[in-house]
Every structure is written in structure tokens, then in C-alpha cells.
Amino acid sequence: MKTLNDFDFKNKKAIIRVDFNVPLDENFNVTDATRIEAAKPTIDAILAQGGSVILMSHLGRPKGVEEKYSLKHILKTASEILGVEVKFASNCIGEEAQTAAKDLKPGEVLLLENLRFHNEEEAGDVNFAKELASLGDIYVNDAFGTAHRAHASTTIIAQFFPTEKCFGTLLAKEIESLNKVLKNSEKPVTAVLGGSKVSSKITVIENILDKVDHMIIGGGMTFTFIKAQGGKIGESICEDDKQELALEILRLAKEKGVQIHIPVDVVAADDFSNTANTQIVDVTAIPDGWQGLDAGPKSLENFKKVILDSKTILWNGPLGVFEMETFSKGTIALGDFIAESTQNGAFSLVGGGDSVAAVKQFGLEDKMSYVSTGGGAMLEMLEGKILPGIAAILD
Ligand code: AMP
Numbered sequence: 001m002k003t004l005n006d007f008d009f010k011n012k013k014a015i016i017r018v019d020f021n022v023p024l025d026e027n028f029n030v031t032d033a034t035r036i037e038a039a040k041p042t043i044d045a046i047l048a049q050g051g052s053v054i055l056m057s058h059l060g061r062p063k064g065v066e067e068k069y070s071l072k073h074i075l076k077t078a079s080e081i082l083g084v085e086v087k088f089a090s091n092c093i094g095e096e097a098q099t100a101a102k103d104l105k106p107g108e109v110l111l112l113e114n115l116r117f118h119n120e121e122e123a124g125d126v127n128f129a130k131e132l133a134s135l136g137d138i139y140v141n142d143a144f145g146t147a148h149r150a151h152a153s154t155t156i157i158a159q160f161f162p163t164e165k166c167f168g169t170l171l172a173k174e175i176e177s178l179n180k181v182l183k184n185s186e187k188p189v190t191a192v193l194g195g196s197k198v199s200s201k202i203t204v205i206e207n208i209l210d211k212v213d214h215m216i217i218g219g220g221m222t223f224t225f226i227k228a229q230g231g232k233i234g235e236s237i238c239e240d241d242k243q244e245l246a247l248e249i250l251r252l253a254k255e256k257g258v259q260i261h262i263p264v265d266v267v268a269a270d271d272f273s274n275t276a277n278t279q280i281v282d283v284t285a286i287p288d289g290w291q292g293l294d295a296g297p298k299s300l301e302n303f304k305k306v307i308l309d310s311k312t313i314l315w316n317g318p319l320g321v322f323e324m325e326t327f328s329k330g331t332i333a334l335g336d337f338i339a340e341s342t343q344n345g346a347f348s349l350v351g352g353g354d355s356v357a358a359v360k361q362f363g364l365e366d367k368m369s370y371v372s373t374g375g376g377a378m379l380e381m382l383e384g385k386i387l388p389g390i391a392a393i394l395d
Helices: 034-048 069-081 093-101 126-133 156-160 167-180 202-208 217-228 240-256 299-308 329-343 354-361 375-382 388-394
Strands: 011-017 052-056 087-089 111-112 138-139 165-167 191-192 213-219 260-261 266-269 278-284 291-295 311-314 346-349
Touching: 011 034, 034 052, 034 069, 034 167, 069 087, 069 111, 069 291, 087 093, 087 138, 093 111, 126 156, 138 156, 138 388, 156 388, 165 167, 165 388, 167 311, 167 375, 167 388, 191 202, 202 240, 202 291, 202 346, 213 217, 213 299, 217 240, 217 291, 240 260, 260 299, 266 299, 291 299, 291 329, 299 329, 311 329, 311 354, 311 375, 329 346, 329 354
Parallel strands: 011 052, 011 138, 052 111, 087 111, 138 165, 191 213, 191 311, 213 260, 311 346
Antiparallel strands: 266 278, 266 291
């Protein structure tokens, strides 16, 4: 796996695919610069060696050229974070970009305009990729969030750099963290899978059954498993057509020696609302008119034991409807258990969508070993897919 360490960037121009798809307010101010900060280590390392940097990214989902999606809006913030004045080319290809790239001196940074102003980006157009490639000497991919897309700047461009290509620090860390969980993991390994639906997690479940010792299944998925086994789930969310699949997963887990842990009690509510009446009930005996919206105290006790005994933990998906305070306690408690286990030496990876949002919301981010930056990309990796953006560098 080639990283920045494999190259000498002195007097070289690195063309880096970053993910600067940051949120902007109505005055085009950056409201969350996490993604720019995340790319800083890679940029700093190259500049420190006497290289120069050409940054390319997308912003939003523009249809052709749309002023509001211009990356010029982020120039000020990027310059502040990087500590150098970031130059700008108002088109990512063509003469202006060519000249700006050619004139770039060691220590300087150039940001190209939104790649998605050209349809060719998402279409993975080879000629467009070639034009981008002509701007730099070494291609660096540091955008995990788009690594599962075979776009021109994330994948196709790599073919124009037969050997001069590598992963940036951020992307390398994502791959390394996932490998720590799925490949070189210290046992016991526990995966916590929550979220709303079995159907959206099934491929992940199937793929990681081979790699874990324990699997905690929570959130809305619980009820498909409980109903399939004959439990009474009231009005809880359930995918009836996935009941067979749920039983198949339980059977497969037994065969593979994976211990499955499902909530035994839940916080049931008489309405899908933060102000609903609630009661703790057995997960197999939810009264009619009530629905399970969070894991109950006995379940959390069980999960705690498993988590504290684990040496490797993967967390994807909340244990309840954490967006509503009344049903957030299970997810918060789980986050606390993982934090405690991490402090005791376990490796914990949080990734894939809503659990990342939960971890941030509850201030647990710094207590996890690694919090992934790419929702969809992380999910696809957990599903066992080879991401095109990663494959293109390894090629
Ligand atoms: P996912 O995107 O599949 O990870 O699902 C995340 C969503 O699942 C969150 O918005 C949660 O509110 C929701 N969720 C978690 N537990 C439940 C539950 N018991 N009933 C309904 N929705 C749930």
C-alpha cells in the first residue's frame, strides 16, 4: 500500500483528490470545516518536503456550473486552516488551470474549481481525467468519502500515474483502521449493528459474520428478528419479508460460532414522539399499540459485558431513535461502554452513517480509536467490496 512515505515530493507537484464537500450557510460561510482539517496532514507533509499542492474536490451536487457550488467560497477558510494563501483556478481543466499549475512554486497550494461543474467527473470520462492528470507529477487520493465512486478524479485519473500514485494520510488511516477490525484483529471481536432496517445492513451482517466473535444486533432491526422467532412486537418497525433472512442469519451465526446478542427488553412508546408515554417491556411481549424505540436496561447490562470483554469493536448504527432524547439513552450508554473498553485498550472503529452522527452529538468522538469520515464508503468496505478509488491506487 503506497503512502506519502514512498515519495520524495521536493520540487514535485502533487495533485490531490480531497473531500472539501463542506456545508455552507446562506452567506457561503463554511459552517463545519472538519473535512478541510482532515486533509491538512497530507497537504502539510507534502509542502514541508518542498513540494507544491494542487487540490481538487467536488462541492454539492451542481447541475453544470452553479455559482452557489463554487469552491471559491471556501478559499478563506482553507487558507486559514492550511496557513498559506490558497490560489484558485476558476475551472478545473483548460488554460487557466494549466497556467496556474505550471506557475505553482514549492510551498504553494492551488485549489481547482468544483470538479462536478463538468458532467465528465461523475461519468468517469477518460479524457477529462487525463486533463486533470496533466496538472501534476504525483497523484494522491485522500478522499475516503468518494472512494466508492469510479469518478474521473477518484479512480480513472490513477491510470495516468502508473507508479506515481499513493494514498494520503487520511485515506491510509481509514484503510488501516478497517483492516485492524476485519483482518488483523485482536480477539474477541464484537460488531454492534444498529439502525432501522435489516435490508440495508444485510450485506454487512453477512460479510462480517466470518470475522467476529460477537454480534450485537439492535435498533429497529431487533423486531424483525424477534417476530421471526415468534415474539410479539406491537407496532414496532419490522420488515416482514426479511423474517426468513433473519432466521437464516441466526442459523449461520450458530454454524460459525458467532454469539448473537439481541435486546431482551426495550423502551416501548405509545407514539413515535419524544413526548410519548413510555414503559420498559420484554422485547417478546410488546403490547398492541406500543412500539420499541430504544434498548432497555437489561439489554444494556448484557451489551456492557460483551463490550468490556472485547479487544476489537466495530460500531455501525444506533441502538434506538437517538434523534429523540427520550430514546437516546441506549445509544449513549453503548457509546460510553465502547469508550470505557477503548480506554482499557480495545480498538474501536465507528463508521457508516448515523452512528458517526450519534458519536459526535454525544461528544464521544475523542473516546473512540477511530471515527470514519466516509459513510457510504465505509459501509461498502464493511460489505466486503473493493472500492474503485482504493483499487486504482493499488493497481
Ligand atoms: P440506519 O441509517 O439504517 O443506520 O438507521 C438509523 C436510523 O434508525 C436512525 O435514524 C434511528 O432513529 C433509527 N432507529 C433506530 N432504532 C429504531 C427503532 N427501534 N425504531 C425505528 N427506528 C429506529
